[in-house]
Amino acid sequence: MRLLDTTLRDGEQTPGVALKPEDKLLIALKLEELGVDSIEAGFPIVSEGEFRAVKSIAREVSNSEVIALARTRREDIDKAIDADVNAIHIFIATSDLHMRYKLRMNREEVVEAAVNAVSYAKSHGLTVEFSAEDATRSDPKFLVRVFQEVVNAGADRLDIADTVGVMWPSKMASLVRFVRENVRGNYLLSVHCHDDFGMAVANSVAAIEAGADQAHGTINGVGERAGNAALEEIAAAVRFLLNYDVGIRFEKIKEVSDLVSKLFGIPVPPNKAIVGANAFSHESGIHVHGVLSNPLTYEPIDPGAVGMNRRIVVGKHSGRHSIIYVLKSMGIEPRDDIVSAVLRRVKELGDMGIRASEEDIKRIVMEVLNHGND
Numbered sequence: 001m002r003l004l005d006t007t008l009r010d011g012e013q014t015p016g017v018a019l020k021p022e023d024k025l026l027i028a029l030k031l032e033e034l035g036v037d038s039i040e041a042g043f044p045i046v047s048e049g050e051f052r053a054v055k056s057i058a059r060e061v062s063n064s065e066v067i068a069l070a071r072t073r074r075e076d077i078d079k080a081i082d083a084d085v086n087a088i089h090i091f092i093a094t095s096d097l098h099m100r101y102k103l104r105m106n107r108e109e110v111v112e113a114a115v116n117a118v119s120y121a122k123s124h125g126l127t128v129e130f131s132a133e134d135a136t137r138s139d140p141k142f143l144v145r146v147f148q149e150v151v152n153a154g155a156d157r158l159d160i161a162d163t164v165g166v167m168w169p170s171k172m173a174s175l176v177r178f179v180r181e182n183v184r185g186n187y188l189l190s191v192h193c194h195d196d197f198g199m200a201v202a203n204s205v206a207a208i209e210a211g212a213d214q215a216h217g218t219i220n221g222v223g224e225r226a227g228n229a230a231l232e233e234i235a236a237a238v239r240f241l242l243n244y245d246v247g248i249r250f251e252k253i254k255e256v257s258d259l260v261s262k263l264f265g266i267p268v269p270p271n272k273a274i275v276g277a278n279a280f281s282h283e284s285g286i287h288v289h290g291v292l293s294n295p296l297t298y299e300p301i302d303p304g305a306v307g308m309n310r311r312i313v314v315g316k317h318s319g320r321h322s323i324i325y326v327l328k329s330m331g332i333e334p335r336d337d338i339v340s341a342v343l344r345r346v347k348e349l350g351d352m353g354i355r356a357s358e359e360d361i362k363r364i365v366m367e368v369l370n371h372g373n374d
């Protein structure tokens with residue numbers, strides 16, 4: 001399967017976020033190292049800086065496709081062509097709601113605009129991905145009609161955009177199958193999911209399982225409103241649960257996530273899947289005991305497989321195994337009396353709402369040792 005990263009386009013549409021062209025390039029180079037198939041570098045018509053950013057990414061990136069967004073307007077397509085990208089992502093809305101209230105176009109006009117835009121981009125020798133915006137709230141028969149017409153006009157990839165995140169996995173899978181069964185020709189099928197109901201990753205994975213060839217995503221799930229499907233989560237789920245080849249260098253994921261978090265100014269929530277600080281952390285005594293005997297008891301995959309480390313955290317849920325592990329990792333011999341004292345104090349602190357720090361643990365150990373010398 002293919003992964004198209006849109007951190008630098010849809011991700012940058014996160015309210016309040018604006019990246020400098022040099023920062024966009026830094027992220028693009030990291031995405032290339034990560035091994036994504038396509039990098040959506042931006043929307044060149046938006047501003048001069050955006051155009052320069054897309055052009056510099058197209059110049060510097062050679063191992064991933066660089067794709068730019070365009071409406072069905074010629075000036076958008078020309079601007080993307082001037083930015084020297086390998087591929088162009090043309091979109092137009094296909095739902096009655098968007099056609100009526102946003103585009104103020106009827107169905108025939110939308111079909112015509114889509115076909116003309118795709119033909120024009122193809123006449124310049126570009127790979128063309130066509131997205132039906134708000135596809136998931138469109139009349140499925142009309143969606144299929146638009147898709148068929150753009151495939152006939154030469155579109156290489158079709159993308160079902162769940163623009164406001166209203167799908168759920170079984171419905172997404174049905175729509176993917178419906179498009180596959182009804183649109184004839186040679187094309188790759190993609191999905192682009194938003195997370196308004198927290199199902200963007202699940203919907204993307206369901207789509208892949210139902211036969212889609214590609215999913216769009218953003219690092220850390222950044223994007224408009226509740227964000228886009230998190231690319232690192234789609235990649236990990238498809239690779240480690242469905243066992244598909246995704247061509248991602250998973251050991252780089254954490255680095256890319258950290259860079260995006262820093263440059264976007266958006267912290268990664270600790271409980272975020274795959275890259276969150278707690279994704280492979282354990283506190284409760286039962287879990288720590290299990291993990292120390294066999295990590296698979298409470299970890300779905302080896303943290304090292306996604307560039308993460310296992311952490312054993314002490315707190316009021318800790319048991320003796322955690323304390324022994326932590327003392328050993330601090331170079332302290334886990335004598336029984338020391339373990340008991342540390343465990344007791346850690347729980348007392350926990351009950352007061354305080355997390356015991358390494359300094360606290362050292363202090364307790366010193367107290368026990370000094371007491372023994374009295």
Ligand code: KIV
Nearest residue numbers: 091131133134161163
């Ligand atoms: O969410 C959306 O519909 C988009 C399109 C441009 C594909 O981002």
Ligand code: ZN
Nearest residue numbers: 010163192194
């Ligand atoms: Zn989007």
